[in-house]
Amino acid sequence: MSKVISLFSPVGARVRVLSVCACVIGSIVNHVAVAADPVKIGVPIGLSGANSVVAPSVVQEGQLAVDEINAKGGILGRQVSLEVADDGSGAAGAQKAFDSLIFDKKVNALISMETSAARNAGLPIVSRGKVPFIYASQYEGHSCNRYMYVDAWVPDQQVAPIVDYFSKQYHAKKYFLIGSDYAFGRGMLDFTKKYIEKSGGQVLAAEYLPMDGSDWTSIISKLQAAKPDALITATAAGAPNVTLTKQLRAAGVKIPYGNLAVDEGTAKSMGADASGIFISGSYVTNIDTPANRTFLAAVEKRFGKDLKTPNDLSVPEYEAIYLYKAAVEKAGSFDTAKVIPALAQVSFEGPRGKIQMNKQRHTPLTMYLGQVQDDGSVKVIASFRDVDPGAQCPDLK
Amino acid sequence: MFILGLDVITTAAILFIVSAGLLMVFGVMKIINFSHGSFLTVGGYSSVIVARFGLSWWWSLPVSLAIGFLLGMLVERLIVRPLYARPLDAILATWGLGIIVGQLITLAFGRSVQMVASPINGAMLLFGRPYSIYRLILVGVALFLAVTAGWLFNGTRLGLQTRAVIMNEALARAMGISSSRVRFITFSSGAALAAAAGCLITPLTSVDPNMGVPWVVGAFMLVLLSGSSLLSLAAASLLLGGAQVIVSTFLNPVLGGLTIAVLAALVLRVRPEGFARG
Numbered sequence: 001m002s003k004v005i006s007l008f009s010p011v012g013a014r015v016r017v018l019s020v021c022a023c024v025i026g027s028i029v030n031h032v033a034v035a036a037d038p039v040k041i042g043v044p045i046g047l048s049g050a051n052s053v054v055a056p057s058v059v060q061e062g063q064l065a066v067d068e069i070n071a072k073g074g075i076l077g078r079q080v081s082l083e084v085a086d087d088g089s090g091a092a093g094a095q096k097a098f099d100s101l102i103f104d105k106k107v108n109a110l111i112s113m114e115t116s117a118a119r120n121a122g123l124p125i126v127s128r129g130k131v132p133f134i135y136a137s138q139y140e141g142h143s144c145n146r147y148m149y150v151d152a153w154v155p156d157q158q159v160a161p162i163v164d165y166f167s168k169q170y171h172a173k174k175y176f177l178i179g180s181d182y183a184f185g186r187g188m189l190d191f192t193k194k195y196i197e198k199s200g201g202q203v204l205a206a207e208y209l210p211m212d213g214s215d216w217t218s219i220i221s222k223l224q225a226a227k228p229d230a231l232i233t234a235t236a237a238g239a240p241n242v243t244l245t246k247q248l249r250a251a252g253v254k255i256p257y258g259n260l261a262v263d264e265g266t267a268k269s270m271g272a273d274a275s276g277i278f279i280s281g282s283y284v285t286n287i288d289t290p291a292n293r294t295f296l297a298a299v300e301k302r303f304g305k306d307l308k309t310p311n312d313l314s315v316p317e318y319e320a321i322y323l324y325k326a327a328v329e330k331a332g333s334f335d336t337a338k339v340i341p342a343l344a345q346v347s348f349e350g351p352r353g354k355i356q357m358n359k360q361r362h363t364p365l366t367m368y369l370g371q372v373q374d375d376g377s378v379k380v381i382a383s384f385r386d387v388d389p390g391a392q393c394p395d396l397k
Numbered sequence: 398m399f400i401l402g403l404d405v406i407t408t409a410a411i412l413f414i415v416s417a418g419l420l421m422v423f424g425v426m427k428i429i430n431f432s433h434g435s436f437l438t439v440g441g442y443s444s445v446i447v448a449r450f451g452l453s454w455w456w457s458l459p460v461s462l463a464i465g466f467l468l469g470m471l472v473e474r475l476i477v478r479p480l481y482a483r484p485l486d487a488i489l490a491t492w493g494l495g496i497i498v499g500q501l502i503t504l505a506f507g508r509s510v511q512m513v514a515s516p517i518n519g520a521m522l523l524f525g526r527p528y529s530i531y532r533l534i535l536v537g538v539a540l541f542l543a544v545t546a547g548w549l550f551n552g553t554r555l556g557l558q559t560r561a562v563i564m565n566e567a568l569a570r571a572m573g574i575s576s577s578r579v580r581f582i583t584f585s586s587g588a589a590l591a592a593a594a595g596c597l598i599t600p601l602t603s604v605d606p607n608m609g610v611p612w613v614v615g616a617f618m619l620v621l622l623s624g625s626s627l628l629s630l631a632a633a634s635l636l637l638g639g640a641q642v643i644v645s646t647f648l649n650p651v652l653g654g655l656t657i658a659v660l661a662a663l664v665l666r667v668r669p670e671g672f673a674r675g
Contacts, residue, residue: 221401238605243601251527
């Protein structure tokens with residue numbers, strides 16, 4: 001005798017009703033569960049590769065922002081979690097990281113600091129996935145995408161303080177430029193050359209070495225033969241900065257030296273060789289504002305002796321997460337179409353001051369000009385409030 | 398012009414110092430030690446260790462020689478000797494070793510760039526033009542190295558045995574020379590020299606887990622051109638190093654980086670034995 005119950009018999013009717021009820025209850029439960037799902041913020045970042053030295057500080061500060069936000073109730077009542085993926089500091093890794101974060105982990109937003117190569121590879125995937133992307137890193141400028149905002153500096157903000165100071169303080173007219181041969185190095189120095197010439201100065205030469213080159217001999221000899229008043233460099237971070245500085249000092253070069261690509265931490269560890277170098281950025285640890293002091297206390301308490309010193313590449317991550325929170329609250333929803341316009345309307349008072357990404361997706365920033373001292377600390381010589389980022393994305397309003 | 402000449406000589410000196418260890422191993426054992434770059438890195442990190450102990454930089458020279466020699470002994474015994482009859486496999490094994498050493502160093506010291514203070518900083522005035530003192534010192538070191546190696550090679554019993562092994566290993570063994578002992582000492586010395594070279598270049602470059610890698614290709618090219626003679630190596634360093642400096646100065650440094658490889662290929666095409674005699 002068959003044990004199968006036909007769904008269309010009277011007994012089967014009970015089965016149908018019960019199964020419909022189960023489905024309805026199941027979907028209600030599911031909907032409630034979805035509403036309490038955490039908000040996922042994707043962080044594709046160079047855990048390996050060129051950025052591996054700075055990535056830990058970025059992740060730490062992202063984590064601090066998330067912890068602070070969760071302690072106060074999260075975003076629109078939902079707890080926030082970070083999804084970190086390694087992009088290998090390059091294009092191939094970025095494709096994998098962005099794909100997995102957007103399509104596998106289904107993050108609500110991407111907020112991260114990356115190399116320009118990784119960013120450029122990830123943007124088409126962001127467009128396909130229609131996810132808001134806040135790029136929390138300084139870069140060479142003019143990268144535009146309908147889903148992207150930038151909360152860190154561009155050359156228009158970083159170069160001016162150094163060049164203006166050199167021409168005023170040292171009456172520098174003739175400049176020599178040295179850089180690493182890639183997007184950032186060339187982009188920065190192209191802008192620097194235009195700015196110097198617009199300010200009435202003269203660029204004697206701009207010399208480049210491949211990114212992994214360590215022999216600056218011929219370039220330094222050219223520098224000494226040209227006898228410039230000042231030197232400005234934009235090398236890749238890490239080894240090229242160190243090798244160039246060491247070889248410059250070994251050759252006895254003493255003219256004013258502005259380094260567009262060195263951060264406070266690296267400059268500090270370079271010791272005596274770095275003394276006298278001018279750096280320009282939107283964050284130094286001894287910014288004397290209540291917001292920065294509170295931030296530093298919080299980050300020291302959270303990470304203790306594992307703390308990686310906050311720097312100009314990691315603090316924008318902290319502020320970007322808060323900006324995302326503000327935008328979602330203003331839009332009243334996590335829906336990308338509503339969050340994107342809201343990101344331009346909100347602002348956040350962070351360790352770097354007021355951040356509002358309302359200038360063609362970029363933000364005016366207070367820039368600090370500092371000089372490395374003999375003991376390795378950075379002394380702030382001048383600060384410039386609300387430096388405009390210039391016309392970065394005229395086609396995006 | 399004068400500065401250009403100094404650039405050429407000092408660059409050649411640096412290339413010579415870096416390549417000498419590789420040449421020794423290639424000349425005697427007929428294999429290219431692709432872990433040469435990691436021995437350079439080990440030498441660089443020896444300076445870091447010495448600095449951490451608070452000692453003067455000059456201690457890093459004997460320390461790097463010692464560490465390089467010990468490491469060389471281990472590698473020769475454990476990796477190279479078992480592959481004596483399979484030179485191609487030995488080359489691959491050294492390549493793998495290079496990767497492993499690089500990763501071990503990363504695990505121990507981290508990925509970031511380490512700073513080592515230079516022992517001598519600044520420039521001295523030569524005929525009214527400033528030039529880096531340290532680079533000039535390296536020229537002296539290269540000369541000292543060449544003279545010492547030459548004396549060891551030509552004036553000692555070990556040098557005689559080594560020359561015999563280079564000329565014809567089978568025949569040397571038939572004459573009672575322990576070729577495995579010669580190989581052992583040669584490899585260890587080559588490694589020690591590589592480590593010392595790595596330590597010597599730290600005042601001019603940074604110390605990071607991959608610092609040795611860019612040097613291996615250039616050293617490899619120079620060694621291929623030089624066979625087993627240190628004199629040929631000196632000539633190759635001067636010519637190719639000089640070409641690199643001239644191209645970098647008058648064209649651009651990106652092309653300068655290509656010069657050694659391109660010239661080496663051309664020379665070998667025209668004269669397969671390179672600069673070696675016969």
